[in-house]
Amino acid sequence: MRTDRRWRGRVHRRRWTILRRACQFGVLAAFVAGPWFGVWVLRGSLASSTVLDALPLTDPFVALQSLAAGHRLGGAALGGAVLVAVVYWLLGGRSFCAWVCPINPVTDAAAWLRRRLGLRLEVRRKPDRRLRLGVMLAVLGLSAISGSVAWEVVNPITLTQRALVFGLAWGGCAALAVLLFDLLVLERGWCGHLCPVGAMYGVLGRASVLRVRADRRAACTGCGDCFSACPEPQVIAPALHGAVHGRGPVIASGDCIHCGRCIEVCDAEVFRFGSRFG
Numbered sequence: 001m002r003t004d005r006r007w008r009g010r011v012h013r014r015r016w017t018i019l020r021r022a023c024q025f026g027v028l029a030a031f032v033a034g035p036w037f038g039v040w041v042l043r044g045s046l047a048s049s050t051v052l053d054a055l056p057l058t059d060p061f062v063a064l065q066s067l068a069a070g071h072r073l074g075g076a077a078l079g080g081a082v083l084v085a086v087v088y089w090l091l092g093g094r095s096f097c098a099w100v101c102p103i104n105p106v107t108d109a110a111a112w113l114r115r116r117l118g119l120r121l122e123v124r125r126k127p128d129r130r131l132r133l134g135v136m137l138a139v140l141g142l143s144a145i146s147g148s149v150a151w152e153v154v155n156p157i158t159l160t161q162r163a164l165v166f167g168l169a170w171g172g173c174a175a176l177a178v179l180l181f182d183l184l185v186l187e188r189g190w191c192g193h194l195c196p197v198g199a200m201y202g203v204l205g206r207a208s209v210l211r212v213r214a215d216r217r218a219a220c221t222g223c224g225d226c227f228s229a230c231p232e233p234q235v236i237a238p239a240l241h242g243a244v245h246g247r248g249p250v251i252a253s254g255d256c257i258h259c260g261r262c263i264e265v266c267d268a269e270v271f272r273f274g275s276r277f278g
Contacts, residue, residue, distance in 0.1 A: 013264055014264060015260075015264070016259065016260025016261070016263060016264055017259075017260070017261070017264065019260075020098055020099050020104075020259060020260070021105070023099045023100065024099065024100060024101070024102065024104065024105060027042070027100055028102060028161065028164055028165070030042040031044075031045070031049075031161065031165050032164070032165050035165060035166065040052070040053060045158050045161055045162060046059060046100070046101075046102075046157055046158055046161050047059045047062045047149075047152055047155075047158050048062060048077065048080070055080075055083075056076040056077065056079060056080035056083075057080045057083065057084055058073075058077045058078075058080035058081040058084060059081070059084065059197070060081045060084055060085045060088075060200065060204065061136075061151070061196065061197050061200040061201075062081075062149060062151075062152065063077065063078065063081035064140060064200070065139065065140060065143040065149040065150065065151060065152075066143075066149055068140045068141075068143040068144040069143045069144060069146070069147045069148055069149060069150075070144070070147055071149075085204060088201060088204055088205065088208070089204060089205075089207060089208055089209070090208065090209050090210060091208065091209075091210050091258070092205045092208040092209075092210045092211065092256065092257075092258045093200075093201035093202055093203065093204035093205025093206070093208055093254055094198060094201045094202050094205050094254065094255065094256060094257040094258065095201075095205070095210070095257065095258045096197075096198075096201050097191060097195075097198050097201065097257045098257040098258055098259040098260075099258070101157055101197075101198075102157060102160045102161050102164065102175075103156055103157050103160060103175065103178055103190070103191070103195075104191070106160070106175050106178050106179050106182075107178065107179075107182050107188065107190060107191050107231075109179060110178075110179050110180075110182035110183040111182070111187070111188065111231075113183055114183055114187065119183070119184075121184075121185070121186065121187055126186065126193070127186075127189075127193045128193075129192060129193055129232075129234070129255065131193050131194065132192075132193055132194055132195055132196060132198060132199035132202075133199050133203075135194055135195075135196045135199065136196035136199040136200055138196075139151045139196050151196060151197075154174070155197070156174040156175060156177070156178050156190075157197060159174040159175075160172070160174055160175040163175070178190045188231050191231065191257075192231065192232065198257075201254075202254040202255050203254060204254070205254040205255075205256070206252075206253075206254035208254070208276070209275055209276055209277075210258065210273065210274075210275060210276075211250050211251055211252070211256075211273075211274060211275060211276045212239075212250075212251045212256060212258060212260075212262065212263070212271055212272070212273060212274075213239070213249050213250050213251065213271065213272055213273070213274040214236075214239045214240045214249040214250075214251065214270050214271055215249050215270075215271075215272060215274070216268065216269060216270045216271075217239070217240050217241075217243065217249055217270055218243075219268040219269070219270055220240060220268060220270050221267075221268055223267075225265040225266060225267075226240070226261075226262040226265060226266055226270070226271065228265075229261040229262060229264070229265045230259075230261055230262055231257060231259065231261075232253075232255045232256060232257060234253070234255070235251050235253040235255050235256045236251065236262065238251075238252070238253070239251045239252070240270070250274075250276055252276070258273075260273070
């Protein structure tokens with residue numbers, strides 16, 4: 001009975017991570033079901049797909065690149081981009097990064113390996129996190145110059161998904177490159193500093209409705225576990241310690257990926273999911 005309670009306690013403590021992994025692998029399974037088993041739940045890729053051959057979905061960043069390249073978007077592609085943008089406006093733009101993106105388990109694996117191996121990366125000065133915004137603008141500029149959807153040629157997200165679905169080796173190499181970069185060069189470097197897709201969803205998520213809230217911030221013990229667990233720790237302080245400056249308990253930054261790690265590690269139960277209102 002005691003072992004059962006411990007097991008349930010561990011599951012409860014890791015509940016958001018378990019749900020995220022189930023969502024990530026569920027999306028991949030929906031893509032795999034078509035070419036592997038002939039059941040076409042999702043057809044295409046994370047860049048552009050259809051649900052049950054009826055509902056179009058388009059990555060808004062791909063749509064922006066297409067427009068920058070001078071391409072006309074058909075009604076289905078444009079509607080799919082608007083639909084995805086509305087969903088992530090409600091759920092938080094960078095929820096894509098934590099709940100759907102196949103690169104997220106790769107970067108999480110790099111962080112886990114670094115802790116297990118005791119690796120400490122000596123970086124005198126980390127790049128500004130706004131660098132990914134610069135990369136996003138550069139990609140749009142390159143699309144305009146080349147007349148093509150430039151990023152999809154090297155996008156580790158799409159390449160990794162295609163590698164898992166179709167067994168393409170190049171996609172596996174892209175995921176391995178991200179793993180080694182995060183492990184040996186810059187901690188959380190890819191998602192935190194470079195990825196233009198995450199940058200675009202971060203811009204979209206600034207006005208999102210769903211938020212992580214520090215409603216019980218008065219109960220904070222100052223242990224720092226939430227900062228250690230969060231892949232974007234700079235988003236926490238304004239909500240957690242902002243009361244003296246008249247700031248509310250809502251984590252308002254678009255950089256928050258809504259992974260729920262701060263909720264899981266906080267013994268004082270300071271954090272919860274809620275809305276930007278109230």
